[in-house]
Amino acid sequence: MTSEPDRDTVDGNDDVVGRYDDYVMPIWKSLNVPVKRASNCTVEDYEGNEYLDVFSGISVTNVGHNNEAVVEAAKAQLDEFVHGCSYVHPSEQVARLGERLAEITPGDLQKSFFCNSGTEAVEGAIKLARKYTGSKEVLALEMAFHGRTLGSLALTGNKAYKSEMAPTINDVAHVAPPYAYRCQMCSGGPCSCACADDLERVIGTHTSGDLAAVVVEPVMGEGGIIVPPNGWLERVKEITHDHGGLLIVDEVQTGYGRTGEMFATEHFDVVPDILPQAKGIANGMPLGAFTASAEVADAFEAGDHLSTFGGNPVACAAALATIDELEDGIVENAREQGAWLSERLADLEAEFDVVGDTRGLGLMQGVELVDPDGDTGPMGVAPEPAPKVAKQVGNRLKESGIIIGVGGYHKNVMRFQPPLTISRDQLSRAVDSLHDALAEVET
Template identity: 40%
Template structure:
């Protein structure tokens, strides 16, 4: 069976197709309603930047499994590495018997992450697990408990990571929250009350005021920040903010944790998004794109901090699974050898040009992002009031036409664009053309 999907969009009939629609009853019967769904289709095959569903429709993928398939779906090198490793052994648990794949991933991340200091890496299974372990390491290293996070942040759905996540619904509210998590205002330039030009300085002042008057800097173990807040609406931290956080953490012995789970590994046009600001965090969390679709996550950081946990205190049964490690080594090599950092920058250039007219439309409050992590914030014309209804309508129409884009943002009004970094120019421009048409259509309907 040929598993390669031709890189063309194919759409016929309504959405979902009959075969996918037939699964709806089974889904409702067999799965809990807490599992969300962006598009009601069941996928049969995928490769590159195209997803093929069981009805034969082919969708241009601007979601990448939420920034996971950055090297494209089923990249041949990743597939080959997975097959070869599966034929050797599928699991031993690294905490029982060791294997080279785990070490190989750690070596690559220790080299690729910012800074030339001594580093160490521990592997886990999910992004939330990486975040929780980064906090655990920071607390052990400092002997402190308090953790500072930001408005609009997303760090996961587990107890601690869910508490660190800002948006209450649907991510939090299922019971008592984790303790000693403190939330500071985030510098959201488009919505900052004092103006975008003051967002970095004023929000940092409010963070430090909160720390010094409500917590005590001497009690803070870590400040955790996403260099680009993905689920929050692709909010890029403004110039000067990350470096101010870095300096403050250094002065007070606080661990700076960069959550690069969505923004890292070439997505923003740098290997890690903090590099745009010349900042070197103490710890970096990665996941998503790390293993190109297999569950793998990591915490990488200063060796003396990473060694704060006693033997046996880190790990997990599946953490650093050998098949996932094989996929990660292949994916990281593809990112470097195929120049995907530069490709992300080219995607941004092409997108800004293709969406130029749409960006100027009355419903578009702001177009923002970096590299291949981009977004349109949809608002009611004439102001900044979020327009989640119009954003959802644009997304639904894109889906109907065979383009997968995602809704995000604290107010549910941000259209997020996360195409695979290997997408070819023609397919990228075709997808952006569809999006531009639907944005213009929304404006025409609003003024009709």
């Protein structure tokens, strides 16, 4: 008699990956490192291999995998109740988290809506901007990423995510990103934030003038860790307001300490009109939110927006604990380790021709790989991107037990976005491994 495979246990990494092949839709799964357990900055697979994680499951586990305080808070709430639909039964957790977000978000941002993901937070923010302004059109940046549902996908400025999925929502136009390394605007001269000024031209030529919102990331994550120049966000807000729109600053990836401040907008002298958040907010429990001033938020009336699972009390309890942990020295660690990492990465840029640029804020740092002997790149001002080399370097790091992100619009950026609890020794190990991998690809 042949025995049936046991459905309730898993027999190693290949078994997990094999079941994916058979039963899970073929979405992105580049690493093939199934995680059995994880703790702080370490993940372990089904064969006992341990990896240092410097990508945090795409920038999510900011206070460390399986953070004890967060797990305890979620468990305590599980014992009370799991679901009540916070929009039917007001819950203490939503009330407390709403109050907490009013404290930690910039300026006069006060009232929040809770949902389950980043893409929903962005979609809801667009609806709120339309309701408040009474206008329809939305502008976003080329190379931006704001999610994959049809509204947020329309804002995402990258055809790789859109092919065969059109049509998305209408009335979205795109404007050049603040990508200094491949800047098309200032022709290699000193930055004058010409890309921000170009917003005027795009509003004049690509819209009917019925502007509801301009949506930007304060540091572009999926685009390749692109940090805007000083003055850019301020100018974008000014132009947006001059045309009657609201500024939506998408902090889904940059929020919750990632850049060395609770929110990345704190690096700039700007308070957004609406602030979408997700990813790090509850350290991996599914939760999203968008926060606005009372004046803007009160444009919504009962029935304008809703989510059955949004504001789940277990996720909100995890978020409250995550914020406490962040404030207890973890954001500061991100700032300190980030400053050190940025210097080490600049050393790599000086040493290796294949490193075209290094940039970032806090523990959101990118290393852009190029072909130094190739033609000029697509933007006409920097060497050609080297996506194959980036993939090779990512695989080399995996072999040495380090999980790093490989991404960017040109798929040529090594992304350091570790848990913000990471130690100097761990970061140092990751940088040394990157150094060795770069030395290998350059020979």
